[in-house]
Amino acid sequence: MHDIRLIREDPAAFDAALARRGVEPMADRILAFDEVRRAAATRAQEMLARRNEASKAIGAAMGRGDKDAAESLKAEVARIKVDLPAVEEEERAAARAQDELLAALPNLPAADVPEGEDEDGNVEVATWGDRRDFAFAPQEHADIGPALGLDFETGAAIAGARFTFLRGQMARLQRAIAQMMLDVQTGENGYTECATPLLVREEAMFGTGQLPKFAEDSFATTDGRWLIPTSEVSLTNSVRERIVDLDAPMRLTALTPCFRSEAGSAGRDTRGYIRQHQFDKVELVSICRPEDAEAEHEHMLRSAQAILERLDLPYRTMLLCAGDMGFGAKKTFDLEVWLPGQGAYREISSVSWCGDFQARRMNARYRDENGKAAFLHTLNGSGLAVGRTLVAVLENYQQADGSVRVPEALKPLAGGLEALEPAA
The missing domain is CATH 3.30.930.10 (Bira Bifunctional Protein; Domain 2)
Incomplete structure (x- = not known):
């Protein structure tokens, strides 16, 4: 398996190494899934943080007798609960697609390995x-x-x-x-x-x-x-x-x-x-x-x-x-x-x-x-x-x-x- 961080840092070098093994460029496809996965992960984290924040605020609103605010917060928590699984699945799907691409690629040759096709x-x-x-x-x-x-x-x-x-x-x-x-x-x-x-x-x-x-x-x-x-x-x-x-x-x-x-x-x-x-x-x-x-x-x-x-x-x-x-x-x-x-x-x-x-x-x-x-x-x-x-x-x-x-x-x-x- 390949280090995704190295692909992010130098996609051209990764593709050049794959080319030495007769494999077509793959960095763009891998990084596209990586971008979707990371964006979905960020959204999921933000939604979880907001859900936790809103859940705590419900108790505070109830404590001060602000029923309208409490109901609004409850509705927001409910929406997050409904929407979060789709975002998490988007992250998982992108991760699976990225891993499938990476798993099918051969190791990269060392610098002193000679060039050649066969x-x-x-x-x-x-x-x-x-x-x-x-x-x-x-x-x-x-x-x-x-x-x-x-x-x-x-x-x-x-x-x-x-x-x-x-x-x-x-x-x-x-x-x-x-x-x-x-x-x-x-x-x-x-x-x-x-x-x-x-x-x-x-x-x-x-x-x-x-x-x-x-x-x-x-x-x-x-x-x-x-x-x-x-x-x-x-x-x-x-x-x-x-x-x-x-x-x-x-x-x-x-x-x-x-x-x-x-x-x-x-x-x-x-x-x-x-x-x-x-x-x-x-x-x-x-x-x-x-x-x-x-x-x-x-x-x-x-x-x-x-x-x-x-x-x-x-x-x-x-x-x-x-x-x-x-x-x-x-x-x-x-x-x-x-x-x-x-x-x-x-x-x-x-x-x-x-x-x-x-x-x-x-x-x-x-x-x-x-x-x-x-x-x-x-x-x-x-x-x-x-x-x-x-x-x-x-x-x-x-x-x-x-x-x-x-x-x-x-x-x-x-x-x-x-x-x-x-x-x-």
């Missing part, structure tokens, strides 16, 4: 690791995975397209990947492990920006709850409607299933394990003071990068342009892992600084140095998407005979498993 405007800021040389043509995970326990057919038979059933050594490897991620984030990077609800209320989805704009991309239950698209929703909303103590950044992590209808991604990655309706992810969330947010963004980025480096998976770091960032992001780095089977880099983590955008939607605050309640800053990122990491391991560690070596960092967590072997 992924072609993203900027590569770093690469890490050497791409492996194969003595054979590397295959995609969807081709080598089925013989190793990545069962697409059973998943589809049970639940439909974009669901996968993992068996035996494949399931164990995925579990080891998730365990390693949690161990690193909690043991080395200062995150507190959490176990969160997988179903949340509508206001929680609104708080982190999934609603109302992206309702079609999520799954709703028949009783008005929503399956989390990521534990960012439940972790970040843990501070909603609160004033929290923030002497240092609050760092939270959780391993959860995530659920996405992918309605906005029809036709993309329908083959394989890249884009699923249900997938596991280790989420990272930080809640901090505004002055700590930029450094916290760098810390979260390094926390995600450390997992790829621990697994010796080549990747690149991309700074997203204004037109390619997520709805709630102020600034985003994407990590893209190299997939030799596809011969391309593919996104495996987005690490976003949201400023106070989500905090305003959640009414989440902290006490500043003067003891005043102020909106905090939130950040979130993948540390990492477990399924996509499994895909990267399969493609980067594949062997000519169809087996896949287990990375050294995962062997202790995979029961000493050296390699995934194709079924006979």
